[in-house]
Amino acid sequence: xxxxxxxxxxxxxxxxxxxxxxxxxxxxxxxQDDRAFRRLRKSFSGRKxxxxxxxxxxxxxxxxxxxxxxxxxxxxxxSNVLATxxxxxxxxxxxxxxxxxxxxxxxxxxxxxxxxVAAVRWSADQVLRRILPEQSIAGDFREASGRLILSEVPLHxxxxxxxxxxxxxxxxxxxxxxxxFGEGILxxxxxxxxxGDTVHMMLEVAKRSELERIFGTAPAKESE
Numbered sequence: 001x002x003x004x005x006x007x008x009x010x011x012x013x014x015x016x017x018x019x020x021x022x023x024x025x026x027x028x029x030x031x032q033d034d035r036a037f038r039r040l041r042k043s044f045s046g047r048k049x050x051x052x053x054x055x056x057x058x059x060x061x062x063x064x065x066x067x068x069x070x071x072x073x074x075x076x077x078x079s080n081v082l083a084t085x086x087x088x089x090x091x092x093x094x095x096x097x098x099x100x101x102x103x104x105x106x107x108x109x110x111x112x113x114x115x116x117v118a119a120v121r122w123s124a125d126q127v128l129r130r131i132l133p134e135q136s137i138a139g140d141f142r143e144a145s146g147r148l149i150l151s152e153v154p155l156h157x158x159x160x161x162x163x164x165x166x167x168x169x170x171x172x173x174x175x176x177x178x179x180x181f182g183e184g185i186l187x188x189x190x191x192x193x194x195x196g197d198t199v200h201m202m203l204e205v206a207k208r209s210e211l212e213r214i215f216g217t218a219p220a221k222e223s224e
């Protein structure tokens with residue numbers, strides 16, 4: 001069980017809060033308008049914090065210092081990104097994501113190393129994929145036998161600049177495509193992993209843990 005902090009109790013924020021609580025996690029949800037908490041079901045047992053999501057004291061009331069992940073899904077792009085940066089840079093929350101309404105800003109935020117999700121109908125599901133580990137194991141596609149899965153694979157920053165061919169040689173998996181600045185890219189032999197990229201790999205389910213170990217740390221010097 002982990003602790004999650006959500007900023008914004010709109011439709012997406014409430015959906016995230018309910019899903020995370022149903023998964024057995026503790027949740028704190030922040031909104032500057034306490035009327036927004038009416039969207040939460042009566043049985044919601046998480047913490048409701050009234051305040052500005054990028055204010056440090058507000059975040060502390062939400063127990064941000066113990067958070068596994070932080071999701072900013074309010075109606076303001078700037079507020080979401082600012083809150084996400086505070087959570088990551090001040091409180092060192094490793095897993096963060098910001099919901100973005102203006103796609104033109106996505107590239108800027110991605111270059112800051114902030115994972116973003118476009119404000120579309122399925123954004124709650126996409127946010128969960130980035131902050132809830134057990135969600136990512138389901139993958140985007142599983143072939144009929146259940147042995148192979150197409151899934152997002154998080155990489156340590158130490159892999160930035162490494163060729164995708166290196167990733168494949170070291171893991172035995174295949175890079176199917178990249179998501180870069182919100183758009184899918186088919187890689188070629190010259191493609192490399194860049195900051196802000198999301199890597200989608202076809203891999204064996206049985207080797208998922210091994211891949212997480214390989215890519216969860218910086219590459220060894222002898223493999224350079």
